[in-house]
Amino acid sequence: MSAPTVDSTPASTPAAPRTVSSVTWKTPIALGVVLALDVLLLLLAPHEGSARFALSTPTDFFQFPVYVIPGMATAWVCAAVGAVMLVLSVLSTRRGRRTPLWVPSVYAAALLVGFLAWAAAGSPRDLSVVGLLGGALVLSVPLVYGALSGVIGERSGTINIAIESQLLAGAFTAAIAGSLTNSPWVGLVAAMAAAALVALVLALFTITYRVNQIIVGVVLNVLVIGLTSFFYSLVLVPNTESLNSTTRFDRIPIPFLERIPVIGPVLFDQTIIVYLMYLIVPGVWFGLFRTRWGLRLRAVGEHPRAADTVGVGVLRTRYRALLVAGAIGGMGGAFYTVVSINQFNREMTAGAGFIALAAMIFGKWNPVRAALAGLLFGFATNLQNVLSVVGSPVPSQFMLMLPYVVTLFAVAGLVGRSRPPAALATPYTKE
Incomplete structure (x- = not known):
């Protein structure tokens, strides 16, 4: 009879820790889809000729020559660079690593240059790089302010779907106040207040009465669109000269800096609202991550119960955050009627609040990243204007949908792992 076998392995031996990778294939897939579309475009619609790129303006300290490059050859070289970046992204993902930020950055720059070279090939007109970048900056202003509004509100734990209504209310109020006083400054302040x-209203229903935050945001968007459209037809149209003809902010060129080639006319020949944006973006970042106010705001967005335990007023902090967020969003709305044009038009924001919301998500609830995302979407919006000037063969319908396509690919494919504030959309009840 054989002796029983004794298992010498201790019963309490812990199992080896399991490593769960958070790396996904979203980035390589998105890069691959865009590259495939770019290659199909070059194959199915070759556009022969040379592209002309102008980098200087007449007031620059010194002039760059107009660069003339072969359109199709440049486009194919840029596509090859994009393919290399795609391979690097695939290799990083297969190794369980996230795609380095510089890879999609180089990829996007290469495909953009290639697309511009293809689109401008054969045109006798110069493609103005200064006009492209300057227009992108201007068009991104309401998106950046709207994205900052979303960041502040959602960092405190309240979903801010109502960015569109804040922009539209700001534009409408700025038009009336600026027309009555002939002062764009009064229009700006009135827009912030509106x-x-x-x-x-968003705070009252979501924080005090604990109504579903998404529903309240959607209702506010519809309500403000309806109210501004109604009063536009009933009040502004019959009284255009007195109530809907604002005085706009003038451009303020900064001496010396505005004559630096390329970046000077783009960054330092703007209106006061753009210069304020240069200050508010880092100011919001500093406030959120380097001040007691920001620490408390982020605490009530992550763990309101713990914040309440140490004496932070959760409801009061959320109210203040939404009011600050609304005022910043109003500055973006004022841009439409005291900078862009001098009067209000029905639904003139055209969904910019929702693109700003996407910029906030793309920026992972970080003010600086959200602002950069807003610049990206502003660039996509301005691209259609520049290409129409040089006579691009791209259909106008495609160019109109380009900002939304860029938004979709950016959020769905390039945002990576994004974690919103833990208490977002969760009403707080003090026990």
């Missing part, structure tokens, strides 16, 4: 009022 958007803060919209934010106050």
